[in-house]
Amino acid sequence: xxxxxxxxxxxxxMERATPQVPADLYxxxxxxxxxxxxxxxxxxxxxxxxxxxxxxxxxxxxxxARPWVEPPSTTTPPMTGW
Amino acid sequence: xxxxxxxxxxxxxxxxxxxxxxxxxxxxxxxxxLTAEAPDDNPRARRLLTLALAHTYACWDRLRGEDPYDRxxxxxxxxxxxxxxxxxxxxxxxxxxxxxxxAGLAPQERLIVVLRLYEGVAEEQAAALLGLPTERVxxxxxxxxxxxLHPPREAAPxxxxxxxxxxxx
Numbered sequence: 001x002x003x004x005x006x007x008x009x010x011x012x013x014m015e016r017a018t019p020q021v022p023a024d025l026y027x028x029x030x031x032x033x034x035x036x037x038x039x040x041x042x043x044x045x046x047x048x049x050x051x052x053x054x055x056x057x058x059x060x061x062x063x064x065a066r067p068w069v070e071p072p073s074t075t076t077p078p079m080t081g082w
Numbered sequence: 083x084x085x086x087x088x089x090x091x092x093x094x095x096x097x098x099x100x101x102x103x104x105x106x107x108x109x110x111x112x113x114x115x116l117t118a119e120a121p122d123d124n125p126r127a128r129r130l131l132t133l134a135l136a137h138t139y140a141c142w143d144r145l146r147g148e149d150p151y152d153r154x155x156x157x158x159x160x161x162x163x164x165x166x167x168x169x170x171x172x173x174x175x176x177x178x179x180x181x182x183x184x185a186g187l188a189p190q191e192r193l194i195v196v197l198r199l200y201e202g203v204a205e206e207q208a209a210a211l212l213g214l215p216t217e218r219v220x221x222x223x224x225x226x227x228x229x230x231l232h233p234p235r236e237a238a239p240x241x242x243x244x245x246x247x248x249x250x251x
Contacts, residue, residue, distance in 0.1 A: 010199050013230060014183055014199065017183075018111055019110050019122065019124055020121075025110075030136075036137070036140040037139075040140070
């Protein structure tokens with residue numbers, strides 16, 4: 001028995017009993033698929049919302065803290081009265 | 083925008099319905115072979131197939147010319163592979179010796195035999211899908227074929243009967 005014959009025999013073995021497709025398979029799949037899609041949309045919206053909130057928070061912090069301005073010196077006393 | 087989404091949704095539903103009507107019989111047979119359940123009592127195969135089809139439905143608009151059957155089959159195979167890995171060694175091991183022509187094989191052997199011989203996936207593709215070397219897939223397939231055609235003595239009676247029928251034909 002060569003390889004092709006053996007593979008043909010196994011194929012024949014597998015093709016005998018065919019299961020019956022349940023009637024609610026399509027409905028179930030669509031329901032679950034729709035839920036998956038909706039969840040994806042919600043997740044994408046939440047991500048954009050978080051990104052927007054982070055942007056706003058950073059802008060507000062930058063405008064109040066002004067990190068680019070040189071901080072006033074604490075070692076040299078101010079020169080006054082000369 | 084809203085209008086376009088509605089049109090896309092109805093088109094997707096129509097195409098998906100046609101796809102399920104055409105492909106679900108064969109895919110359910112594949113799933114039942116994988117889980118080694120009896121053809122008329124296959125809750126695990128149905129569950130696997132429902133999840134895989136739902137995934138295909140969710141990805142339908144992004145397929146871009148890819149074959150949905152191929153996609154569903156891949157998803158089915160990967161779900162089965164991950165599922166057996168998770169329940170490996172649990173009590174459910176005893177249940178795998180229930181029925182079906184491939185009940186005498188290990189889960190990985192079953193997966194490779196079904197992909198290679200029943201679905202006709204090329205050896206390289208099956209190897210890439212499962213993350214195995216190509217030679218290993220060939221070896222496992224040969225060994226599983228030998229086990230199926232010449233089952234060991236303690237094999238389930240269904241497999242022995244199947245062998246007698248094959249030998250007779």
